[in-house]
Amino acid sequence: MRIAFRPALLALIAAAALGSAxxxxxxxxxxxxxxxxxxxxxxxxxxxxxxxxxxxxxxxQLGGRxxxxxxxxxxxxxxxxxxxxxKLIKRDNVDVIVGxxxxxxxxxxxxxxxxxxxxxxxxxxxxxxxxxxxxxPHIFRSSFSNWQPGYAxxxxxxGKGYKRAMTITWxxxxxxxxxxxxxxxxxxxxxxxxKDLSVPFPNVEFQALLxxxxxxxxxxxxxxxxxxxxxKFVKDYDAAxxxxxxxxxxxxxxxxxxLEAQGASAQGLQTALHYADNLDTPRNNAFRKNFALxxxxxxxxxxVQGYDAAQLLGAGLTAVKGDFAKRDGMIGAMRxxxxxxxxxxxxxxxxxxxxxxxxxxxxxxKNNEYKGVAVKALADPxxxxxx
Numbered sequence: 266m267r268i269a270f271r272p273a274l275l276a277l278i279a280a281a282a283l284g285s286a287x288x289x290x291x292x293x294x295x296x297x298x299x300x301x302x303x304x305x306x307x308x309x310x311x312x313x314x315x316x317x318x319x320x321x322x323x324x325x326q327l328g329g330r331x332x333x334x335x336x337x338x339x340x341x342x343x344x345x346x347x348x349x350x351x352k353l354i355k356r357d358n359v360d361v362i363v364g365x366x367x368x369x370x371x372x373x374x375x376x377x378x379x380x381x382x383x384x385x386x387x388x389x390x391x392x393x394x395x396x397x398x399x400x401x402p403h404i405f406r407s408s409f410s411n412w413q414p415g416y417a418x419x420x421x422x423x424g425k426g427y428k429r430a431m432t433i434t435w436x437x438x439x440x441x442x443x444x445x446x447x448x449x450x451x452x453x454x455x456x457x458x459x460k461d462l463s464v465p466f467p468n469v470e471f472q473a474l475l476x477x478x479x480x481x482x483x484x485x486x487x488x489x490x491x492x493x494x495x496x497k498f499v500k501d502y503d504a505a506x507x508x509x510x511x512x513x514x515x516x517x518x519x520x521x522x523x524l525e526a527q528g529a530s531a532q533g534l535q536t537a538l539h540y541a542d543n544l545d546t547p548r549n550n551a552f553r554k555n556f557a558l559x560x561x562x563x564x565x566x567x568x569v570q571g572y573d574a575a576q577l578l579g580a581g582l583t584a585v586k587g588d589f590a591k592r593d594g595m596i597g598a599m600r601x602x603x604x605x606x607x608x609x610x611x612x613x614x615x616x617x618x619x620x621x622x623x624x625x626x627x628x629x630x631k632n633n634e635y636k637g638v639a640v641k642a643l644a645d646p647x648x649x650x651x652x
């Protein structure tokens with residue numbers, strides 16, 4: 266039996282097919298919400314460069330879709346975060362948001378992404394709740410949880426035989442969660458944290474706390490700072506004479522992207538992180554060479570995390586041949602993928618946080634040099650995540 270279609274119906278079918286094709290071929294809108302000013306500006310710049318580099322290596326496309334960028338300065342200010350992210354969600358109607366560095370800002374971004382059902386890829390901020398209690402199928406992280414580098418550094422400190430530690434950090438989510446990870450591993454290894462010290466973010470007046478460290482004389486001090494704050498802290502620690510008397514170790518962000526500015530004060534400092542500048546693998550060597558040629562600068566962990574955010578998005582888009590409307594298939598592919606990262610291959614946990622090797626590094630010249638694996642395939646517990 267032949268079915269006769271009316272011309273009007275045929276026109277509607279054709280229009281729908283054309284609309285679907287156009288939706289797949291229009292550029293995918295990617296909103297970059299990263300710090301462009303303030304303490305973390307350099308970190309945001311490296312993340313964006315890393316993301317753009319991977320897209321450039323794919324001919325300007327991911328999964329056959331051209332990428333159109335929209336940028337918002339997150340100002341590293343949680344009180345402005347909701348308004349800033351809504352510029353991307355409501356004004357620019359982006360398909361995917363990539364950001365950010367500051368954990369407090371990222372938490373607000375995650376809430377907005379959940380409320381609007383907008384896909385979010387976090388290329389740095391390690392706030393535990395993002396892949397914990399606030400987890401969602403469309404929220405991913407390409408970096409780490411705050412707990413992971415803290416825990417790995419605690420393993421290192423305990424392994425060195427230190428028994429009594431003090432910690433120092435900014436009093437905000439990233440600092441608190443990193444210290445929690447350090448304390449958990451250090452005390453599990455037989456040590457004891459005698460006191461936790463903190464300053465408000467982004468305060469960099471450390472003198473009173475350094476005086477207290479000198480008076481207490483712990484076996485070791487664990488520090489979490491990053492960006493400009495890390496530069497100031499490491500220099501002040503050395504100037505106070507503590508580098509020679511009380512060993513300092515830290516989450517890798519203490520010396521990542523900051524070594525040149527820290528100068529001699531940073532030399533010899535040991536840290537734990539999921540990347541080391543001189544990882545001698547074909548993947549890392551090719552990445553660093555291409556990054557240097559493209560940007561006339563050396564890559565760091567922030568560039569790697571931005572690069573991997575683009576890889577993760579690309580894995581999803583490739584699986585659905587660029588059809589972003591097939592989000593379920595895209596999300597399924599992203600959560601199952603293995604990322605061939607410059608840091609080493611990694612997978613994602615059920616809460617969408619990387620499961621990765623944590624390295625022991627030492628500051629030598631302008632590099633954080635690889636000294637060994639601190640913890641193999643470390644997974645964040647993802648406490649509270651229900652998906």
